[in-house]
Amino acid sequence: MNKKFKYKIEEYAEKAIEQAKKIGEPVTCRCGETPGGTKHIENFNDNIRSYFIYLAVKEKGYPARHIQTRDNMDPFRKLPSGFFDLNKKWHTSSLKLIKEYNKYVGTPLYFIPDPLGCCENYAEHFRKIYESECDLMGLKDTQYFSTEDLYRTGKFNPYLKKIFEKAELAREIDLNIENTKPKDYIPV
Numbered sequence: 595m596n597k598k599f600k601y602k603i604e605e606y607a608e609k610a611i612e613q614a615k616k617i618g619e620p621v622t623c624r625c626g627e628t629p630g631g632t633k634h635i636e637n638f639n640d641n642i643r644s645y646f647i648y649l650a651v652k653e654k655g656y657p658a659r660h661i662q663t664r665d666n667m668d669p670f671r672k673l674p675s676g677f678f679d680l681n682k683k684w685h686t687s688s689l690k691l692i693k694e695y696n697k698y699v700g701t702p703l704y705f706i707p708d709p710l711g712c713c714e715n716y717a718e719h720f721r722k723i724y725e726s727e728c729d730l731m732g733l734k735d736t737q738y739f740s741t742e743d744l745y746r747t748g749k750f751n752p753y754l755k756k757i758f759e760k761a762e763l764a765r766e767i768d769l770n771i772e773n774t775k776p777k778d779y780i781p782v
């Protein structure tokens with residue numbers, strides 16, 4: 595592993611342990627993934643960084659968990675020009691199919707049909723492929739959470755309430771991290 599990268603990972607792991615000790619909790623290393631199409635190496639970057647920190651925390655003898663949220667309530671943008679089926683065979687999207695899927699723009703990925711019809715919905719198709727790839731890459735210890743499930747079961751409710759109650763502060767924090775959002779954006 596690159597020395598500079600290893601140093602950063604160690605630094606983050608130590609910081610995470612320090613904070614977790616204050617609240618008496620294990621370290622949680624989280625990454626997220628939008629099941630919107632076939633993934634490229636940059637998507638995997640998010641996953642691998644949090645996983646390395648997770649491993650570094652464990653190596654230092656502190657309890658940790660690695661979680662990944664499937665952001666399957668993210669809005670659909672467009673059908674990719676091609677994608678894999680569950681047997682890793684490539685399918686090129688026809689112009690007709692791309693046009694047909696345009697009507698779903700803005701709809702949560704969980705509520706859109708799988709373009710190949712083999713899974714429950716669009717998000718599930720790409721979720722299955724990505725998670726099997728993460729497993730193949732050796733990221734064995736990941737706990738997966740689906741945002742659709744978290745919304746439906748009300749697990750987000752107390753946090754959503756807090757964000758709405760303190761919308762100004764939430765916006766300020768969010769804009770410090772991401773400056774691509776409009777000024778009246780509420781981060782929910």
Ligand SMILES: [Zn+2]
Nearest residue numbers: 708712713719
């Ligand atoms: Zn499928």
